[in-house]
Amino acid sequence: MSDTVYSLKTRAEFSASRKELIALEWLCQICHTEDPDMLPWPKEVPECLFFFGSENDEIIAALGLYRLDPDSCEIKMMTSPEHRRRGLFSAMIDELYSHPEYNDTNFFFCVRPDDRITRLAVESLNPEKLADSFRMDLNLPAPQKFMSVPTDYEVPPLFMTVSREEPSQLFYQFALNGPVIVPDAAFCRADLTPQGTGACFFNFEVRPKLRGKHLGETALRMVLRDLASRHVDHLWLHVEEDAEAAVNLYKKTGFRVTETLSMYLF
Template sequence: MSEKILNETISLKQYISEKEYKEINQLEELCCSQDKTNLKLELDYKLNIRRNSEIGLKEINEFLYYVEDILVAYLGISSFGGSNIGEINGMTHPDFRRKGLFKKIFELAMEECKKRNFNKVLLLSDGNSNSGVKFINSVCGEYDFSEYRMKLFNKTTLESTSSIRLRKAGKLDGKEISRQNAIFFNHSEEFECFLEEEEELNKITYMVELNERAIGKIAVSYSDDSTFISGFGILPNFRGKGYGKAALKEALRLINEKNIYEIELDVECKNNTALNLYKACGFEELSVMNYYKLQYF
């Protein structure tokens, strides 16, 4: 009996569409349910920054593998804050593994990363994903660091603090935000007008102020009934004085005012100061995401 020839298609995109968002979500739910692991695909962020296809393909971020019009493998490239670092995460349908499908889109992604001259490329894998670690080892990935995904499970009573205040950032804060990103996250200190884009993403960056002086920042991304905290930092000269805890509590209070109590964030596992701060405010560890750097970048 002759073997059926399947119709296979690889789709390369700069941004995902609503349809592709749903397809990737469905595949993610299937994989995570079967493997008992988590993925960090940044799908909500990616959907929100999609651009009109008439602009033309400038950078490829999305790699989708279809068999008979069914999405069976996906890989995405994420790059944030002008850091020139590419983060790669993806998955393959359980019934289509060990067939080389993911390797095909991975090789295409590597070509794209080289074109974009990334200084560093990181491969992400849940700490419990044996298949993910096995693949990363096969492409010579080297362990770099790990992050906890943390979540605030219980509603807490938070009062406004008088020591610091959070002010919604405006266009004039762009250079200061870029400067702080360079200090906190080693991002290149390049000013970009991103606040209007943040509005479209339902994301708000707040400046942490002490006596009307910006001593840090914190960003909150809102969805219908949950939020994600990112980009949080206090300038070195103001650390160890309780300002970080006060800023986080004020952010939580502002979120709670919108009747939202499901709040998540990521924190590097080695950052004991931040870990203790989040735990003190009621956050608990959900999962561990390991980051591996590719040796040839």
């Protein structure tokens, strides 16, 4: 493995190289020809980092990773079929841990249940098998088509603020009965795609003491209306299969299960 060169690049750095773009497209093509059940490369995630393994100026393995929260990342990995069974996946994970910003990071890896090739490669590293998760998707209507939903319950007034830490990341915070200083009711995050018309939804949480009071549905509908006003027309998320309350909440606001995924933790 001594002749393998590793490089970690931001999307902007990677996109500036037409040669690397073409090489990655070719790697995607041959990997999906060999393994059609493999999850697609995360082109739609704006803050994704790219980690490459190259030999003789040829990309033979690629790993995409993006932050779920300060302590964890989701990763996707591709290895050229002719270079498999060489321990590249394990070597790239070890190399990532050598970077200071990742040495205490939890890495999550999603696999389609029918993707035997990827599943065996992941399981060979003895990760922790977690509960299966759902991918859920929602096509958003235009903002003027959002209607208030009649309810037979009362919800206290919620105040929402939206902030950005990165140009493509929206952070939503909610407070009761006044402007948000501390998000005492709920919070979540949405990462916009490079085109700005799609978003991945993360970390939606209602404070424990306020659960069961319909605040989650109200807050989520406020987020959806705001995203629609920003011309986002498609939204997706991952949620644990056994998180029944969360799954029901997302279904109530229009999300539908589109895929079941196996989840592993490194």
